[in-house]
Amino acid sequence: MNAYKAPLADIRFALFDVLDSEQTFARLGFGEINRELVDAILEEGARFTETVIAPLNHIGDQHGCSLDKDTGKVTTPPGFREAYLQFAENGWAGLTSPADFGGQGMPHAVGVPVKEMIDAANLAWGNFPLLSHGATEALMHHGEDWQKEVFLKPIVEGRWTGTMCLTEPHCGSDLGLLKTRAVPAANGAYAITGTKIFITAGDHDFTDNIVHLVLARLPDAPAGSKGISLFIVPKIKVDRDGNLGDANAVRCGALEHKMGIHASATCVMNFDDAEGWLIGEPHKGLMAMFTMMNTARLAVGLQGLGLSDRAYQNALRYSRDRLQMRSLSGAKFPEKAADPIIVHPDVRRMLLTQKALIEGGRLLGYHGASLVDELMHAEDAADRERADALLGFLTPIVKACLTEWSIECTYHAQQCFGGHGYIQEWGMEQLARDARITTIYEGTTGIQALDLMGRKVMQLKGAGLRVFLGMIEDFCKAEADNAAVAEFIGPLREVAQEWQQLTMRIGQNAMADADEIGAAAWDYLFYSGYAALAYWWARSVAAAEASAHPQAFKNAKRETARFFFARILPRTRTHAAAIASGAAPLMTLNADAFGE
Amino acid sequence: MNAYKAPLADIRFALFDVLDSEQTFARLGFGEINRELVDAILEEGARFTETVIAPLNHIGDQHGCSLDKDTGKVTTPPGFREAYLQFAENGWAGLTSPADFGGQGMPHAVGVPVKEMIDAANLAWGNFPLLSHGATEALMHHGEDWQKEVFLKPIVEGRWTGTMCLTEPHCGSDLGLLKTRAVPAANGAYAITGTKIFITAGDHDFTDNIVHLVLARLPDAPAGSKGISLFIVPKIKVDRDGNLGDANAVRCGALEHKMGIHASATCVMNFDDAEGWLIGEPHKGLMAMFTMMNTARLAVGLQGLGLSDRAYQNALRYSRDRLQMRSLSGAKFPEKAADPIIVHPDVRRMLLTQKALIEGGRLLGYHGASLVDELMHAEDAADRERADALLGFLTPIVKACLTEWSIECTYHAQQCFGGHGYIQEWGMEQLARDARITTIYEGTTGIQALDLMGRKVMQLKGAGLRVFLGMIEDFCKAEADNAAVAEFIGPLREVAQEWQQLTMRIGQNAMADADEIGAAAWDYLFYSGYAALAYWWARSVAAAEASAHPQAFKNAKRETARFFFARILPRTRTHAAAIASGAAPLMTLNADAFGE
Known part of the structure; x- marks a missing residue:
């Protein structure tokens, strides 16, 4: 009853008409990647997601994953494994990974529409390959050569998958509190001990091995977030030559019962002197994770x-x-x-x-x-x-x-x-x-808002915002004489100006009271989202008009842009007013007085 | 892990400090109902909901209801029936029903906090007695004497429950399309045939009998919503003396699998020449339902x-x-x-x-x-x-x-x-x-918005709004010299004024284009909600200040009111802007152009 059809027309419009991706690919040295090739990838992506994984979405929700408590093995819903094998065989796992490690070397701009299609077709299924990306990046940027050879290549080829083991029962947003320990062992490895929760794809039946990236503390680690190191802990032990050995002392202890994504295996993972390898520098694990x-x-x-x-x-x-x-x-x-x-x-x-x-x-x-x-x-x-x-x-x-x-x-x-x-x-x-x-x-959204307001705007002095405001100004100047977008230029300029003013005002207020940052963060984030969308909608109209698309397509973009400016962009009025009210309405009430 | 504690302090504040319910009860002739009695009811309601039905909430979600396809009988989750029997025995079923029919004769203002507690404790369980209220009201206002005697009393006493059978597969919001037929039978009854869907509490194991109120068409019915009549169809046939007879030809054909309220039996009900009794006038069933x-x-x-x-x-x-x-x-x-x-x-x-x-x-x-x-x-x-x-x-x-x-x-x-x-x-x-x-x-919310804008504002010329605006004006005048609420009076007056202006503007626009009503409806509804809350928050501060509550209580009300005015009320900015943009941004795009 719930079909999925990949929105190829709009994906192509976004990539080629608005973002000029073909030119970008050429400029960035992806010489051989032209529109024809990208089209072929998108079409094959559409076929795979529409016909192979979309039909498994409801099945996955109904069946969920199951855990054999005796063995710690997780079984995925019917059809999930077969779909993954097909995915891996067709090279999708390494679509945007470098060719050196067995990947297809595609730009992320091509990977991202494929990702959108996978998520739309079957979010829970998509979580298994998604988690491999984190491991891929960590290994690529921080792994030693032998680690790349032994762990990275099988992941890129889709023969193994990865996980990210951060959260513990008492710490999620605040990883500085984590307790998992890593003790040096004789062979240059470490013995990892601790419990991680909410581990997506922590166990499954897709592949023989799983590469866990685990945050843990070394014995001499300083307290807090500056004492956390990153380790590779494979499900099946692997030697430096890549030979598989015994099962490692890591095991799924329980599956969470969740509101949704039932087919995504959300595992409690127990590490009990499991063999792990340090990746990157000691105590710098959190930074490696942030990359x-x-x-x-x-x-x-x-x-x-x-x-x-x-x-x-x-x-x-x-x-x-x-x-x-x-x-x-x-x-x-x-x-x-x-x-x-x-x-x-x-x-x-x-x-x-x-x-x-x-x-x-x-x-x-x-x-x-x-x-x-x-x-x-x-x-x-x-x-x-x-x-x-x-x-x-x-x-x-x-x-x-x-x-x-x-x-x-x-x-x-x-x-x-x-x-x-x-x-x-x-x-x-x-x-x-x-x-x-x-x-x-x-x-969470609150954490994103703090990252935006506290780090990206305050600490980094709004460098990113300035770039975006420059893009808006360039666009407004370039399209000054374009009748097709004239109606949007004024409102876009206004919102850009207010965006800048709000940013400055919050910055000033924050100097007197650091809580002003947190108090403004959520509204500032959404203000920014709608402001950014105003830009993209104005650009969409300009791009549609300049394109060879039929008139009906151009009309649809223009009318939707008008709807956006008339009915969605005014949400900024509420966010601006909330920001203007400052921290006092949030901070004055005593914590005891919120209720019983 | 998910406890419930009835918020008695705030319930009492709402009833006695803000709404002056004790005075109202006296004025309306509920002479014997004083604060002490209401307090006793609230406390017993809190005990029942906190200790009897709240603990069943998770169990209900996990078990859901089950249907025996062979018999059409629905079994509710463990503990649900026992809780209902206790509820009925303690007289809760008829709390606000007239004493003439076996009820407690309490004002609705007392029934409503009890209802809030029931819903908070266990929404799905609460749906079973809730549906009886519809049947109670229909019978009270439209039933013949024998129907009241035979059907109403057992419902008020909680020995039977009721349902409302309106929706059919092809019609929900638009009941004018319904197809269920009613053919006169020899004994003054009617033979009802058709399929109703989404029937809450359509079958269950709480009581021996269930009284279905069914909308159906008589043979000579005009088409559309003016040809619909209302019938009483009991699960077990009952004669005019109240004697139970054979099973009626009505039966649960399926249970819906839903996102939530798993323990609420949402039934497909099949009527196959079932014996039913006309209630109210022929072809006036929809009006009876609306009451x-x-x-x-x-x-x-x-x-x-x-x-x-x-x-x-x-x-x-x-x-x-x-x-x-x-x-x-x-x-x-x-x-x-x-x-x-x-x-x-x-x-x-x-x-x-x-x-x-x-x-x-x-x-x-x-x-x-x-x-x-x-x-x-x-x-x-x-x-x-x-x-x-x-x-x-x-x-x-x-x-x-x-x-x-x-x-x-x-x-x-x-x-x-x-x-x-x-x-x-x-x-x-x-x-x-x-x-x-x-x-x-x-x-749905969209239907409520149309009811507000199209019927309550346009057709009835805003009579209700005028009353509410009068209440606001009276309050603002009465509290003009009250320093405790001074900060809220200005913003409250402003929002009241804009509310009135928006209403007039929509009315004017609607004369030129009826779609302006539907285009403004949703935003107008929420504008109204926040405007009304501004009034209640200002009144809450005034009432708290005038009360004998401790200073901490007064502070909490004031600080929450400040938060409301600073952070929530500005949502009216967005709604007002959306209303001002009129119908064009919604109506111009051709239906074909929304997507593939």
């Missing part, structure tokens, strides 16, 4: 986008089919028993909200991914620095906004279905349950 | 309130216990490993949002219930008319806002828990799943 956080957070943002899009597709179909009541302005389909509900303004409000947040959000997310390519491949150091600042600034916005919007979009989509949105048969409620994790894991 | 809709919709609003409160209580407890990171403005609990997360501004934002919406929403909901008492018992016809207009105006606001805020509050509460909010163990995700139905059933 892979940008892409992990962008990836979770993409999960939100994918879920929103699948929900929207189905809500749109239903709203065209479902007959209920007559349009207040007169019957639109008098020959039918009633009008399809898409004639009703409030149903259109829900659909257009989704459409505006999805298509605008797609550009927000894809642009973020393209900055990873700039950062890794731009020739000029100044370009890389600029990309770094902008990527750091945009990452919490992409992560938080695309996931929060997925809560909103799946909500509206369910609402379009009425009572049918609440029952399992139609699949809409699963999308809402699955979406609910995305604003929590990989740093 | 009970106000209280049913208020009741669902209360469900939202209850869930919000339970979620908040648990989030607050967790936020005080969970240690994570240090306050940015310096460690607040240096002796602990980290500060409790309630020190962080963004956690406070989430908690205060819940607190402001719950305590303000409690007054919104209780005030609505008190209007039912006015409508039924006020001596003066002008008072009843005034109450009728105000109740009609407020009902969609109460229903939609309290339920939408329950989505928001359960969301924030989950978010406070981080990853623990997503797993079943802590119970927070169940509250979010359960809440999700409340914005759908008994008329």
Whole structure:
């Protein structure tokens, strides 16, 4: 009942018409990657996600994963393993990994639409390969040569998968509190002991081995976050020549029962003097982890986008089919028993909200991914620095906004279905349950807001914001004489100006009281998200007009942009007012007085 | 892990300090109902809900209801039936029903806090007695004497329960499309044939009999909504003397598998020449149904309130216990490993949002219930008319806002828990799943918005709004010299003025284009909700100051009011801007152009 069709037309529009990716690929040295090749990848991605993993989405929700307590082995739902083997065999696992390690060497800007399709088709399934990316990046940037050879290659080839073992029962956002210990062993390895929770893909039946990246403390570690080191702990021991040995002392002790993503194995992992290898420098593990956080957070943002899009597709179909009541302005389909509900303004409000947040959000997310390519491949150091600042600034916005919007979009989509949105048969409620994790894991929305406000704006003095404001100004100047976008330029300039003013005001207030940062953070983050979307919607209209797309396509972009500016962008009014009210309304009430 | 404690202090504050219920009861002729008696009822309600049904909430979610396909019998989760028998034995079923029919004759203003407690403790369980209320009201207002004697009394006494059978597979919001047929039979009864879906409590094991109220068409019925009649269809046939006979030809064909409220039996009900009795006039069934809709919709609003409160209580407890990171403005609990997360501004934002919406929403909901008492018992016809207009105006606001805020509050509460909010163990995700139905059933939020804007404002020329604006003006005048509320009077007057202006503007626009009504409806509804809350928060501060409560209580009300005015009320900025943009941004895009 809940189909998925990859939105290839809009994906292509985003990549080629708005982001000029073909030019970017050439500039960054991806000489052989042209539009034809990318199109072929997108089409094959669409085929795989629509026909192989999308049909497993409901099955996965119904079956979930199961744990054999005696062996600690996790079994995934029917069909999941076979789909993964096909995925690995076709080279998808290493799509954006360097060719040196067996990857396809594609830009992240190409990886990201494939990721969106996977997440839309089957979020829980997508979590298994997703977690490998973290391990890949950690190994690529911090691994010794033998570690890359032994651990990285099998992951890139999809023969093994990876995990990230950070959280413990008493610490999630605050990793400085973690207790897992690592004691040097005779062979240069370490004995790792501790319990990690919420470990995605901690065990499964896809591959023979699993490479856990584990944060732990060395015996001489300083307290807090500066005493944490990063270790590789394979499920099956591996020697330096890559030979598989005995089972390691790491084991899944329990599976969490969750609201959604039932098919994603969320494991309690017990390490009991497990053999692990230090990766990177001692006590610098948290920094190593942070280097892979940008892409992990962008990836979770993409999960939100994918879920929103699948929900929207189905809500749109239903709203065209479902007959209920007559349009207040007169019957639109008098020959039918009633009008399809898409004639009703409030149903259109829900659909257009989704459409505006999805298509605008797609550009927000894809642009973020393209900055990873700039950062890794731009020739000029100044370009890389600029990309770094902008990527750091945009990452919490992409992560938080695309996931929060997925809560909103799946909500509206369910609402379009009425009572049918609440029952399992139609699949809409699963999308809402699955979406609910995305604003929590990989740093809650509150954590993203603090990262944006405290670190990216305050500590780094708004370097990323300046780059983005420059992009807006460049666009406004370049399009000054373009009648097609004239109506959007004024409002865009206004919001950019207010964005800058709010940033300065918060900075000033924070000098007197550090709590002003936390008090403004959440509203500032969403203000930034809507401001960024205003830019992308204005650019979308300009790009559509300049393209060879049919008039209907251009009209749809323009009307959706108008909807965005009229109905969504005014959300900035509320956020600006909340920011202006400062910290006092939040901080004055005594903690005892919140309730019993 | 997910406890419930009835918020008796705030319930009493709402009833006795803000709403002056004791005076109202005396004025309306409930002479013997004094504060002492109400206190005793509230305390017994708290005991029953906290200790009997709250502990069954998780069990109900895990077990759900089950259907024996061979017999059509539904079994409820363990403990549910026993709790119901206790509920009925203690007279709760007829708490607000007239003594003439075996009820306790309590005002709705007393019934409503008990209802809030039941919903907070166990929403799914609460649905079984809830549905009886609809049947009670229909029988009381439209039943013949023998029908009242035979069907009403056992329901009031809790020996039987009721249902409301409206929805069919092809029609929910648009009942004019319904197809169930009623053919006159020899004994004055009718043979009812058709399929109804989404029938809450359609079958269960609580009672021997169930009284279905069924909408169906007589053979000579005109098409559309003016050809629908209302019938009583008992599960077990009953003669005019109340003797039980054979099983009727009505049977549960399937149970829906839902996102939440698993323990609420949502049935497909098949009527196959079932014996039914006409209630009220032929073809006037929809009107009869509408008379009970106000209280049913208020009741669902209360469900939202209850869930919000339970979620908040648990989030607050967790936020005080969970240690994570240090306050940015310096460690607040240096002796602990980290500060409790309630020190962080963004956690406070989430908690205060819940607190402001719950305590303000409690007054919104209780005030609505008190209007039912006015409508039924006020001596003066002008008072009843005034109450009728105000109740009609407020009902969609109460229903939609309290339920939408329950989505928001359960969301924030989950978010406070981080990853623990997503797993079943802590119970927070169940509250979010359960809440999700409340914005759908008994008329979606979009339907409430249309009811408010199209019927209560446009058709009835804003009579209810005028009453509410008069209350605001009276309050502002009366408190003009009260320093304790001075800071709120200006903003309250402003929002009242804008509320009135927006209403007039929409009315003018609607004369040119009826779609302006639907286009403004949703934003107008929420504008109204926040405007109403501004009034209740200002009144709360005045009432707290004038009361004998300790200073800490008064401070908490004042600081929460400040938070509301600074951080929540500005949401009206966005709604006002959306309304101002009119229908064009919603209506211009061709339905074909929304997507593939």
